[in-house]
């Protein structure tokens with residue numbers, strides 16, 4: 001069981017089967033807002049879709065390939081964050097995230113990312129963690145920039161979103177850089 005407190009009101013919790021209805025309700029309420037930047041909304045149209053997503057995520061977690069977390073704020077699910085594509089041999093992973101529209105602007109994602117970085121580097125012994133965001137997604141790009149990631153470049157036409165490709169900005173953080181930053 002992974003639970004990590006971010007502040008008095010906010011906690012990261014490993015997704016559980018019983019979270020499917022709340023996850024679906026949150027996604028459904030934020031569908032249009034999320035759809036602008038995330039490519040998977042059309043695969044999340046029923047509670048059963050979310051049940052299947054959580055089941056597959058927990059299986060990938062058990063294999064050490066994924067860390068699928070809900071962001072819980074004042075007892076309610078407010079968003080999600082995860083380490084995806086964990087490669088324990090190559091010692092690298094990628095962070096993905098989203099937060100409900102009404103919870104933007106409070107630093108929840110930046111602080112959740114910081115916690116996931118520390119977990120990835122210290123507990124999973126990763127050496128490199130990336131964050132990728134559409135070039136035009138300035139709010140998302142501000143997260144790795146705020147945390148001191150290095151911009152490595154642009155992946156051209158890297159993601160298919162419904163009816164078009166998006167160029168993606170790729171950022172990285174190395175374990176040594178994060179530890180130096182934590183100590184500063």
Ligand SMILES: CC(C)(COP(=O)(O)OP(=O)(O)OC[C@H]1O[C@@H](n2cnc3c(N)ncnc32)[C@H](O)[C@@H]1OP(=O)(O)O)[C@@H](O)C(=O)NCCC(=O)NCCS
Nearest residue numbers: 034037097098099104105106107108109110132133139140
């Ligand atoms: C991208 C997304 C997660 C960014 O959310 P966000 O709320 O802007 O990010 P944070 O939670 O880190 O909040 C940062 C804001 O809180 C403020 N803040 C307040 N307290 C803070 C703290 N302790 N630490 C950091 N920032 C803090 C920051 O100044 C910033 O404010 P600003 O937007 O006015 O500059 C959100 O817009 C989203 O989910 N979008 C739709 C889906 C999406 O794009 N996902 C990412 C795909 S790559």
